[in-house]
Amino acid sequence: xxxxxxxxxxxxxxxxxxxxxxxxxxxxxxxxxxxxxxxxxxxxxxxxxxxxxxxxxxxxxxxxxxxxxxxxxxxxxxxxxxxxxxxxxxxxxxxxxxxxxxxxxxxxxxxxxxxxxxxxxxxxxxxxxxxxxxxxxxxxxxxxxxxxxxxxxxxxxxxxxxxxxxxxxxxxxxxxxxxxxxxxxxxxxxxxxxxxxxxxxxxxxxxxxxxxxxxxxxxxxxxxxxxxxxxxxxxxxxxxxxxxxxxxxxxxxxxxxxxxxxxxxxxxxxxxxxxxxxxxxxxxxxxxxxxxxxxxxxxxxxxxxxxxxxxxxxxxxxxxxxxxxxxxxxxxxxxxxxxxxxxxxxxxxxxxxxxxxxxxxxxxxxxxxxxxxxxxxxxxxxxxxxxxxxxxxxxxxxxxxxxxxxxxxxxxxxxxxxxxxxxxxxxxxxx
Ligand SMILES: Cc1ncc(COP(=O)(O)O)c(C=O)c1O
Numbered sequence: 391x392x393x394x395x396x397x398x399x400x401x402x403x404x405x406x407x408x409x410x411x412x413x414x415x416x417x418x419x420x421x422x423x424x425x426x427x428x429x430x431x432x433x434x435x436x437x438x439x440x441x442x443x444x445x446x447x448x449x450x451x452x453x454x455x456x457x458x459x460x461x462x463x464x465x466x467x468x469x470x471x472x473x474x475x476x477x478x479x480x481x482x483x484x485x486x487x488x489x490x491x492x493x494x495x496x497x498x499x500x501x502x503x504x505x506x507x508x509x510x511x512x513x514x515x516x517x518x519x520x521x522x523x524x525x526x527x528x529x530x531x532x533x534x535x536x537x538x539x540x541x542x543x544x545x546x547x548x549x550x551x552x553x554x555x556x557x558x559x560x561x562x563x564x565x566x567x568x569x570x571x572x573x574x575x576x577x578x579x580x581x582x583x584x585x586x587x588x589x590x591x592x593x594x595x596x597x598x599x600x601x602x603x604x605x606x607x608x609x610x611x612x613x614x615x616x617x618x619x620x621x622x623x624x625x626x627x628x629x630x631x632x633x634x635x636x637x638x639x640x641x642x643x644x645x646x647x648x649x650x651x652x653x654x655x656x657x658x659x660x661x662x663x664x665x666x667x668x669x670x671x672x673x674x675x676x677x678x679x680x681x682x683x684x685x686x687x688x689x690x691x692x693x694x695x696x697x698x699x700x701x702x703x704x705x706x707x708x709x710x711x712x713x714x715x716x717x718x719x720x721x722x723x724x725x726x727x728x729x730x731x732x733x734x735x736x737x738x739x740x741x742x743x744x745x746x747x748x749x750x751x752x753x754x755x756x757x758x759x760x761x762x763x764x765x766x767x768x769x770x771x772x773x774x775x776x777x778x779x780x781x782x783x784x785x786x787x788x789x790x791x792x793x794x795x796x797x798x799x800x801x802x803x804x805x806x807x808x809x810x811x812x813x814x815x816x817x818x819x820x821x
Contacts, residue, residue: 400570401570401571403770412656415653415656416654438584439583440593440594443648447580447647448567449479451649452582452593457482463483464485464510464511465484465514468489468498469489469752469755470758496694497517497522499754515543516543516561519706522700523557540561542561546572546573550671558583563589567579573671574663576656579656601649611655615655677705677767681705684776688787689784689787692787694706705766706763708757714786714789715761727782728771732758738752
């Protein structure tokens, strides 16, 4: 464990004031929750909002609502995504069907989607991975002949607006996550949004049976959020980062997660959600642009296609090879740079699910599992960090072969120096 400035790969800060406001939710929880629901409706221009204990609980609620009026059970999801996604499908009684992804866009491989979709498909879960917007109109066009609804997984893209509208509101139904490292956080939480009255009627029936969080659980949640707020700061993050037993950043397949409504304390934490969301996404856009201006030509060409003006949750970059990915992650870890891989394997390789996908190939998902690295863009990142990360990246990308370990050690120990990026950041802040 090294005591040093240490960035989390992703973070959504909460202030002391937010924590104090959460106390109001302890006494007037239902009222606060109803207020947040109507604010979300107004902001995103949707007719119906349901607040749950997590993004996966939100997705499971949607799948249950769809399955309640259909005999179909197959749910198409990306072959590379958060393991919570298949967990939610299995929890809801669905059958996971995989569609390969395109490392160039992080979206579905649409030729593959066309092949896997069928008259027994219940729904398609379309990804907005890391804030990179999926092509929902294209997914809808493929789904339409079969009468299949498209669920937008906007867990990582709350507050992103594209030409079709707010991400999460373009498909038939969408959900956001309010988990620890998302665009904004309530410690954990999930939001279902839809404009479909029919679907909302089914969602209301399912939601009516979702229990409230117990008092003990609410208190535990509040303590966890307080600890998280303190420890996510770069001056303190070395501590949780050095404790593997916490399993930070791990993605697990576990369909036995609790399904609850969002509790009052968490709703209380969302009192200033609009300002926080806008600020958080502005920081993300600005930091992503600093990276893009710091990347050299060959790095700009690495997948996926990245464009300025996007509030990435973490900036994705597909490294030239597996070794380069590992080198960047090791250097990032040693220097506390918040650089990290995303999910360790395609969904088809999750031990509990792999028998279902025996003999099937997902080459796009394999590429991402082997070579995708994410760079931090959150509130706590500064220009100095971005300059250091870009410098480590330059060294690794420009070395065509595996770095000898002594060179890697030098790389991780080099003191940081000011750079153009740092200056650019300082002048941005001064504006
Ligand atoms: C793409 C994606 N979908 C769904 C989820 C589930 O959200 P939650 O962690 O709030 O259950 C996550 C969580 O990290 C996610 O990244």
